[in-house]
Amino acid sequence: MRCEIIAVGTELLMGQITNTNARDIARELLSLGVGVYYQTVVGDNEERLTEVVKRAMERADLIVFSGGLGPTDDDLTRDTVARVLGISMEKNEEWEKKLLEFFSRFKTPFAENNLRQTMIPRGALMLPNDRGTAPGIFLEKGRYTFVLLPGPPREMLPMLRAQVIPLLKKKLETSGELAVLQSRILHVIGLGESLLVEKLKDILDTQDNPTIAPLAKGTEVHLRLTAHGRFPGEVQALLTQKAEEIKSVLGDYVYGEDEDTLELAVARLLKAKGKTLALAESCTGGLLTHRLTNIPGSSEYLLSGLVTYSNEAKVNFLGVDPVSIQSKGAVSAEVAAEMSAGVRRVCGADISLSITGIAGPGGDTPQKPVGLTYISLEAENFSLTRKYQFWGSRVEIKERAAQAALYLLRRFLLDKLKEE
Amino acid sequence: MRCEIIAVGTELLMGQITNTNARDIARELLSLGVGVYYQTVVGDNEERLTEVVKRAMERADLIVFSGGLGPTDDDLTRDTVARVLGISMEKNEEWEKKLLEFFSRFKTPFAENNLRQTMIPRGALMLPNDRGTAPGIFLEKGRYTFVLLPGPPREMLPMLRAQVIPLLKKKLETSGELAVLQSRILHVIGLGESLLVEKLKDILDTQDNPTIAPLAKGTEVHLRLTAHGRFPGEVQALLTQKAEEIKSVLGDYVYGEDEDTLELAVARLLKAKGKTLALAESCTGGLLTHRLTNIPGSSEYLLSGLVTYSNEAKVNFLGVDPVSIQSKGAVSAEVAAEMSAGVRRVCGADISLSITGIAGPGGDTPQKPVGLTYISLEAENFSLTRKYQFWGSRVEIKERAAQAALYLLRRFLLDKLKEE
Numbered sequence: 001m002r003c004e005i006i007a008v009g010t011e012l013l014m015g016q017i018t019n020t021n022a023r024d025i026a027r028e029l030l031s032l033g034v035g036v037y038y039q040t041v042v043g044d045n046e047e048r049l050t051e052v053v054k055r056a057m058e059r060a061d062l063i064v065f066s067g068g069l070g071p072t073d074d075d076l077t078r079d080t081v082a083r084v085l086g087i088s089m090e091k092n093e094e095w096e097k098k099l100l101e102f103f104s105r106f107k108t109p110f111a112e113n114n115l116r117q118t119m120i121p122r123g124a125l126m127l128p129n130d131r132g133t134a135p136g137i138f139l140e141k142g143r144y145t146f147v148l149l150p151g152p153p154r155e156m157l158p159m160l161r162a163q164v165i166p167l168l169k170k171k172l173e174t175s176g177e178l179a180v181l182q183s184r185i186l187h188v189i190g191l192g193e194s195l196l197v198e199k200l201k202d203i204l205d206t207q208d209n210p211t212i213a214p215l216a217k218g219t220e221v222h223l224r225l226t227a228h229g230r231f232p233g234e235v236q237a238l239l240t241q242k243a244e245e246i247k248s249v250l251g252d253y254v255y256g257e258d259e260d261t262l263e264l265a266v267a268r269l270l271k272a273k274g275k276t277l278a279l280a281e282s283c284t285g286g287l288l289t290h291r292l293t294n295i296p297g298s299s300e301y302l303l304s305g306l307v308t309y310s311n312e313a314k315v316n317f318l319g320v321d322p323v324s325i326q327s328k329g330a331v332s333a334e335v336a337a338e339m340s341a342g343v344r345r346v347c348g349a350d351i352s353l354s355i356t357g358i359a360g361p362g363g364d365t366p367q368k369p370v371g372l373t374y375i376s377l378e379a380e381n382f383s384l385t386r387k388y389q390f391w392g393s394r395v396e397i398k399e400r401a402a403q404a405a406l407y408l409l410r411r412f413l414l415d416k417l418k419e420e
Numbered sequence: 421m422r423c424e425i426i427a428v429g430t431e432l433l434m435g436q437i438t439n440t441n442a443r444d445i446a447r448e449l450l451s452l453g454v455g456v457y458y459q460t461v462v463g464d465n466e467e468r469l470t471e472v473v474k475r476a477m478e479r480a481d482l483i484v485f486s487g488g489l490g491p492t493d494d495d496l497t498r499d500t501v502a503r504v505l506g507i508s509m510e511k512n513e514e515w516e517k518k519l520l521e522f523f524s525r526f527k528t529p530f531a532e533n534n535l536r537q538t539m540i541p542r543g544a545l546m547l548p549n550d551r552g553t554a555p556g557i558f559l560e561k562g563r564y565t566f567v568l569l570p571g572p573p574r575e576m577l578p579m580l581r582a583q584v585i586p587l588l589k590k591k592l593e594t595s596g597e598l599a600v601l602q603s604r605i606l607h608v609i610g611l612g613e614s615l616l617v618e619k620l621k622d623i624l625d626t627q628d629n630p631t632i633a634p635l636a637k638g639t640e641v642h643l644r645l646t647a648h649g650r651f652p653g654e655v656q657a658l659l660t661q662k663a664e665e666i667k668s669v670l671g672d673y674v675y676g677e678d679e680d681t682l683e684l685a686v687a688r689l690l691k692a693k694g695k696t697l698a699l700a701e702s703c704t705g706g707l708l709t710h711r712l713t714n715i716p717g718s719s720e721y722l723l724s725g726l727v728t729y730s731n732e733a734k735v736n737f738l739g740v741d742p743v744s745i746q747s748k749g750a751v752s753a754e755v756a757a758e759m760s761a762g763v764r765r766v767c768g769a770d771i772s773l774s775i776t777g778i779a780g781p782g783g784d785t786p787q788k789p790v791g792l793t794y795i796s797l798e799a800e801n802f803s804l805t806r807k808y809q810f811w812g813s814r815v816e817i818k819e820r821a822a823q824a825a826l827y828l829l830r831r832f833l834l835d836k837l838k839e840e
Contacts, residue, residue, distance in 0.1 A: 026435030285713025293705025
């Protein structure tokens with residue numbers, strides 16, 4: 001089955017919005033083993049849409065549309081597809097009832113043009129829309145399958161996943177074309193891409209099924225494993241086997257899979273060890289605390305995060321010695337260490353982290369450039385302060401510093417820092 | 421001039437990356453008044469790319485490519501375009517010199533296939549690439565203009581802006597087709613989209629040049645004004661005039677333009693008034709402090725942000741009465757008020773803000789559902805606590821609460837809170 005994705009909307013052509021729908025549809029289809037050969041964007045123009053539909057029928061058998069299903073006159077996808085196929089439209093009673101109910105429930109005045117959305121091509125399947133007024137359409141004719149989806153991603157994606165993918169899966173099963181293609185992403189931290197590739201050389205050189213693609217992602221490297229087969233269980237087993245093989249080479253450098261984040265990996269370790277945490281941030285301005293509190297249940301381990309931005313706050317809240325600030329500067333190893341010691345003491349935490357640095361722009365000196373940062377970790381009978389030189393914009397320096405602090409904390413929780 | 425944008429790359433078709441290049445190219449072209457009629461994505465396949473190029477020549481005269489310019493065998497754009505046009509390739513000596521210099525400077529081994537990137541179609545203009553090894557190509561033939569840009573956005577966008585747009589502008593000036601099209605975005609907060617449209621009814625009903633498009637963006641509404649004309653000065657004047665007209669109706673609901681953020685608007689007000697700020701966060705977990713410290717120079721006004729996540733931290737750092745926590749709960753108007761009073765006192769700040777709420781999932785009770793949040797603001801002779809019920813995921817609730825706190829602070833700094 002060859003697929004073309006057609007996104008309809010002048011706002012896409014003008015660059016006002018990004019075509020994330022094409023990406024998301026392609027990903028979901030790939031999971032069935034369906035290859036997308038073309039993606040096209042066309043405006044709300046009947047003549048050009050007609051031409052695009054005809055061209056797609058020359059080079060694809062599955063044609064998936066997004067957009068142009070709404071109630072107004074410039075929503076053309078429904079009518080244009082039907083006209084090209086020579087199919088007449090008919091009212092869908094089920095959807096008409098739903099729409100009228102919807103409008104009366106929310107006491108919204110009912111505009112007559114909403115009824116356009118109840119018309120679907122004869123013989124097509126109406127796909128109910130839980131999050132909007134325009135239903136989707138699933139239409140088979142000859143060797144073609146047409147799928148019409150609404151444009152807003154929050155309506156499109158649930159409809160695609162819950163309704164369209166199962167329909168296509170059944171169709172592919174019947175025709176014996178179903179292939180299963182699944183990916184898994186391993187998140188690697190602490191190893192650059194080139195070093196990673198070197199360590200994995202043997203595995204990468206002999207890759208076949210799954211394939212393995214490394215991708216640098218900010219301060220991390222992601223390894224995308226993609227496997228194919230006839231059955232989901234078989235494909236998952238291939239992925240798991242290869243993931244384990246990679247982990248046996250990379251060890252703790254792999255901190256998680258798929259949607260995992262570094263803060264989640266750290267949160268799991270803190271919970272498993274039953275340790276509490278306190279944070280003292282200066283240049284990161286609350287970002288580290290924000291990331292750790294994005295994890296549900298973070299109140300179990302996180303006691304406080306003090307953003308001591310001014311020198312006075314460092315002295316008053318954390319007990320930093322004003323003499324240290326005066327002699328060494330607020331951005332110094334000494335002050336970082338006093339900050340982590342102070343926040344651990346005043347919060348009564350098992351472990352503490354502190355960050356002080358120059359996020360810029362400005363505030364730098366020849367001795368202390370923008371990006372210079374000290375991160376300190378304290379725990380029972382343990383204390384470590386590291387110096388970093390980050391680069392980038394103010395926001396990027398904040399991000400890199402917070403990431404480095406999480407990395408340090410993870411190493412500590414894995415009992416790796418003492419060995420270094 | 422009719423344009424088609426063609427992005428080349430199998431990773432786009434597989435949904436592994438998003439086609440942001442098409443969006444960015446469309447936006448830049450629109451600023452010259454050039455309309456994009458089609459966007460196409462095709463994989464690294466010679467036959468299909470050839471077909472796509474030929475089709476584009478039937479329906480566009482400006483064809484802009486991104487991707488497929490690299491050194492490997494599956495980088496096909498350069499050769500395919502030249503072959504379709506019947507133009508031979510020749511070595512660009514200037515770029516060969518640059519490449520050899522580059523590799524020797526970074527002591528990188530020079531792979532022979534890099535030389536493929538020095539070949540450009542005879543008669544075409546080579547566009548130097550400051551950030552990568554593949555140059556761009558600008559080629560005119562008959563009524564056609566072909567622009568070939570590298571795929572990585574960080575290489576593509578600077579080349580487009582600094583080299584391609586000026587070339588196209590000159591071309592359009594010569595042919596008398598140059599139009600200037602510019603946009604300005606007004607950021608509105610505190611008014612829903614429907615109320616906003618009602619207030620602006622007269623202006624929206626008579627819109628012509630500029631056009632005005634409202635767009636809901638999370639807790640804000642953005643108004644995009646787009647004007648066209650022959651000269652940039654004329655277009656800017658049209659935009660400024662309409663923006664002023666809208667502001668005279670909406671008043672303080674408009675907090676900024678274009679890239680402005682609410683935290684930047686608040687930062688400007690704090691600096692203008694010379695006021696200092698201290699924050700006490702619970703459920704937002706540092707997000708409010710993080711946003712305010714993203715603004716360069718925030719140390720001028722921000723003294724501290726204390727993320728008092730645990731009850732003990734609220735008592736110890738902010739002097740919240742343990743009896744209040746026990747009788748009213750940590751998420752209550754009383755505790756919010758004590759938090760803002762406490763953080764203002766201990767930091768010696770002019771103004772303080774506090775946030776306490778239930779970000780979920782979990783931690784809720786029948787009386788206190790997920791999303792319940794109290795925000796309190798204290799200043800000299802002023803104190804206000806407001807109750808909110810936010811909805812969404814944990815991260816969304818954090819975002820909405822931080823946004824509401826910034827909004828409250830802005831209203832206070834504009835002397836609007838006393839009137840309410």
